[in-house]
Amino acid sequence: MSRQGSYVIDDHEKGIFLLDRIVHVSEDVLRDEMKNIFAKCWIYVGHGSELKKPGDFHTRKVAGRPVIFGRDQKGVVQCFFNTCRHRGAIVCADRTGNARRFFCVYHGWSYNNDGDLARVPGEEAYTEAFDKKQLGLKGPAKFENYRDFWFLNLDPNAPSLKDYLGKATEYIDLVVEQSPSAKMEVLPGTQEYAVAANWKLMVENSVDDYHLPSTHSTWLNFMANSGVKMEAPTEPNQILPTKGYAVDLGNGHFTTDNVNFRGRPVAKWIPLYGEEAEAEIADIRSELVERLGPERATRVADTNRNLVIFPNLVINDGSSVTIRAFYPEGVDKMNVVAWALGPVEESESARARRLDAFLTFYGPGGFATPDDVEALEMVQKGLANWSDDRWSEMSRGMGRSEEEQLNSDEFHLRLFWRKWDAMMKEEA
Ligand code: FES
Ligand SMILES: [Fe+2]
DSSP: OSSSSSSSETTTTTTTTEEEEGGGGGGHHHHIIIIIIIIIOOOEEEEGGGGGGEEEEEEEEETEEEEEEOTTTTOOOEEEEEEOOOOOOSOOSSSEEEEEEOTTTTOEEEEESSSSSEEOOTTSSSSSTTTTGGOOOOOEEEOOOOOTTEEEOOOOTTHHHHHHHTTTTHHHHHTTSSSSSSSSEEEEEEEEEEEEEEEHHHHHHHGGGGGHHTTTTTHHHHHHTTTOOOOOSSSSSSSSOOEEEEEEEETEEEEEEEEESSTTTTOOGGGGOOOHHHHHHHHHHHHHHHHHHOHHHHHHHEEEEEETTTTTEEEEEEESSSEEEESSSSSTOEEEEEEEETTTTOOOHHHHHHHIIIIIIIIIIIISSSHHHHHHHHHHHHHGGGTTTEEEEOOOTSSOGGGGOBTTSSHHHHHHHHHHHHHHHHHO
């Protein structure tokens, strides 16, 4: 079903942008999103480093589909729908493991880890028309990677992943270049939590720097008390200690890009890391300068970026690197999964600093996330009034040029909503 109307009021002349709150509460909207957004876009599945050896696998729910993300015996990264070709039972019930074969417990069909149907008990009972070769596990229409970040697409007519990512690849490159060998790895241990809020509220929250001083005052005070330099904003419209921009990357992707004030394992020291860490971080920085040149090294080390790959992937490149994906489980529930990413050659001490930030800032028990989750759940509760108070206000920063859009404005949130709204109108 295509829609004629729009879920946004986008008035450039008056500088007003409003969002229909029905988008966060309606079952119909969620159903259309599964068709128009999740079945059309490239959706993140996992990182190649999570599959170290042939046979390694993880089972996940991606774009509403249970999938197996694995490496076959030949070393090829694979993605299969986790459903038996016989009657549909899942063929792998484990969250993670290493297996040459996936075995369906219902009638005992088994599949090699490259998807081929290997064995059918009592095969002689079938006619010649029964072709085992045609009955391997199925996979998404497309499955591609950019620098070992693997995505699936359910639409056979989708553009290539590289084309879809467009300018967002430049920001993925900035992450990968933190490793001298251009090899990043997902660290063991996954953060998973459920939030009683619509999934799109997490897109906004992940890049909305407007909420920092109010929602995260505890953390900002902690940082200031730990000796981190926190200067008062100097320029009009600036509400954070350093100035940061929001950047349109096309296709609904965007990023915040701000001068770091809160430390980076690669490679910006703050007192919180302890004096003993200062020399090591200086060494990491020298390696960067030598390898990339001073300008690019500054870019890698001195700026933080929260990158949104439309629709549901965020790469937080800050006091650690976090890959965060979130999946709707109903209009008012999402599951969030977060992984820490680091250079493969990182020392134990640098790794410890990275994991500390992953846990204490981004983690579900850290400084930021519990407050964010609380705020999002408060929004969702308030939205029970949606039909009497229909429009959310999202005009912050309108009227200023694109180059002057700060990360505390709502320019980038509007980019998301314009793309989302356009896709929702298309014939699925
Ligand atoms: S459903 Fe898998 S073997 Fe029957
Ligand atoms: Fe936050």
